[in-house]
Amino acid sequence: MAHDFEISLDFEACKGCGYCLEVCPGNVFDPGGVHNGKGYRPPVAARPGDCLGCQGCFMACPDFCLEVLRAPGKG
Amino acid sequence: MDRLSRKFLRARKIPGTACSGCGLGQVHKRILLAIEGLGLGKDDLVWGTGIGCAGRQTFNTWLGDNFAGTHGRVYALAAGLRMALPRERRIVLTVGDGDAFGIGLKHLLNCARRNLDLTVIVADNLGFQSTGGQYGPTTPPGAVTDSSPYGLDEAGWLGPDLDILEILRAAGATFLARHLSLDGQGSVESVKAAILNPGFSLVHFIYPCVTHFGAVSLAERDKGRVLAWFREAFGDGPGEPGGGAGEGPGPRVGTGFLKFGRGVFHSAPGSRPDYSEQVKDWTRKMARGQGGGLATGNTP
Numbered sequence: 244m245a246h247d248f249e250i251s252l253d254f255e256a257c258k259g260c261g262y263c264l265e266v267c268p269g270n271v272f273d274p275g276g277v278h279n280g281k282g283y284r285p286p287v288a289a290r291p292g293d294c295l296g297c298q299g300c301f302m303a304c305p306d307f308c309l310e311v312l313r314a315p316g317k318g
Numbered sequence: 319m320d321r322l323s324r325k326f327l328r329a330r331k332i333p334g335t336a337c338s339g340c341g342l343g344q345v346h347k348r349i350l351l352a353i354e355g356l357g358l359g360k361d362d363l364v365w366g367t368g369i370g371c372a373g374r375q376t377f378n379t380w381l382g383d384n385f386a387g388t389h390g391r392v393y394a395l396a397a398g399l400r401m402a403l404p405r406e407r408r409i410v411l412t413v414g415d416g417d418a419f420g421i422g423l424k425h426l427l428n429c430a431r432r433n434l435d436l437t438v439i440v441a442d443n444l445g446f447q448s449t450g451g452q453y454g455p456t457t458p459p460g461a462v463t464d465s466s467p468y469g470l471d472e473a474g475w476l477g478p479d480l481d482i483l484e485i486l487r488a489a490g491a492t493f494l495a496r497h498l499s500l501d502g503q504g505s506v507e508s509v510k511a512a513i514l515n516p517g518f519s520l521v522h523f524i525y526p527c528v529t530h531f532g533a534v535s536l537a538e539r540d541k542g543r544v545l546a547w548f549r550e551a552f553g554d555g556p557g558e559p560g561g562g563a564g565e566g567p568g569p570r571v572g573t574g575f576l577k578f579g580r581g582v583f584h585s586a587p588g589s590r591p592d593y594s595e596q597v598k599d600w601t602r603k604m605a606r607g608q609g610g611g612l613a614t615g616n617t618p
Contacts, residue, residue: 253319258338260528265542266500283338302502305343306333307323 248296249312250288256308259283263300263309269293272300322350326360331379339532339541341525341548342375344499345441348523349410352509358408364399368392368413368422371448371527372441376412390422393429393438400434400594408437408513415442418520419455419475419482426520430489432593433517439509440520441499443527444535451530456482461535483522487584492517494584498552499525500545501580508582515587524552552580 360382369389452465475482495508512519532544
C-alpha cells in the first residue's frame with residue numbers, strides 16, 4: 244500500500260530515547276530490538292501507513308536522527 | 319542527521335554528547351527551525367555558547383562562526399562582539415540555567431540594561447546536571463538532588479512569587495518568552511521574534527534531564543515517564559503540578575512551584591535604544607571630529 248509519508252530514521256545516530264513513541268498520535272513506532280553501534284536500540288517505524296504527517300516525532304527527536312517526508316508521488 | 323542538521327550543523331558534532339533522553343537537542347532544533355524560517359544562513363549569525371550541558375551540546379556545532387565563553391561570561395564577550403559587528407550579523411547564545419541565572423546573572427542583567435541586540439536561549443534542566451546533579455537557581459523547592467539530599471529548602475528563580483523573567487523585564491529586556499522544549503511551532507515563533515527584536519531578547523526553555531533530575535529528583539529512570547512529568551508539570555496535563563511521574567517512589571520534589579504560562583512573556587521591540595548602536599554612532603562622530611558627549615537616550 245502506498246503511504247502518504249515516509250519516516251526516515253538514522254539508525255546509527257539514534258540514542259533510543261523513545262520520545263517518538265511517546266508523542267506519536269498514530270502509533271506508528273514500535274520499540275526496537277536491534278542494537279546500533281553505540282549500544283542503543285532505535286525504534287522501528289512499524290506502521291508508516293498510519294502516519295498523519297504531524298511532525299510530532301521530528302519535533303521531539305533530540306538527536307537530529309528522525310524526519311517525516313512526503314512519500315514519492317504524494318506531493 | 320536530518321535535513322535541518324545537514325543544512326546548519328557540522329556533521330562531526332552530530333549527534334551531540336548529550337545523554338539519551340536529554341531534551342537539549344529539542345531546544346537546539348527549535349533554534350535552527352527559527353533560523354531557517356527567517357531565511358538566515360550560516361554567514362548571517364554568530365553562535366556563542368556557555369559552559370555546562372547546554373554549552374557542551376551546542377559548542378561549535380554551527381556551520382558559521384562560533385565562540386565559547388567561560389562560565390557565565392559569554393554575555394560579556396557577546397557585548398564586545400555586538401559593538402564590533404554590524405547589526406545585520408545576528409548573535410545567538412545558547413546557555414544553561416546555571417550559566418545565565420547563576421554565575422552569569424550579573425553579566426546577563428547588564429546586557430539587558432544596555433538592551434544589547436543579543437538573543438539568549440536559556441536551556442534549563444533545573445539544576446547543575448553536567449557536574450553530577452547539584453541544585454541550581456531554578457531547581458524546584460523541595461527537590462532531592464545530590465547537594466540537597468533532604469530536599470531543597472531555599473527559594474529559586476522559578477517560585478510562585480519570584481520569577482527570573484520578571485527580573486529581566488525590570489532590568490530592561492525587550493523580548494522575553496518561556497517554553498517547554500517539546501512545545502511546537504509556537505516556540506519556534508518565539509525564537510524568531512527574539513532574533514528579530516533589535517534589542518536584548520531571552521527565550522527560556524525548560525527541558526527534561528533524565529540522567530540526574532529524572533533519576534534523583536523524580537526517582538524515575540523511564541524516559542517516557544520523565545517526559546510525561548515535564549509535560550504535566552509545565553502545563554500540558556490537568557494533574558497537580560509536581561506529580562504524575564508514574565509508578566514507583568514518586569517525585570521527590572515539592573508542589574505548587576510550576577505551571578508557568580508558556581509563550582511570549584514580554585515584548586516591547588524598539589521601546590529602548592540598543593547601547594551598541596549608540597556606541598557605533600558616537601564612534602563615527604568622533605572619527606569625523608564631531609565629538610561631544612555620548613547621547614545615550616537612556617537618561618531622562
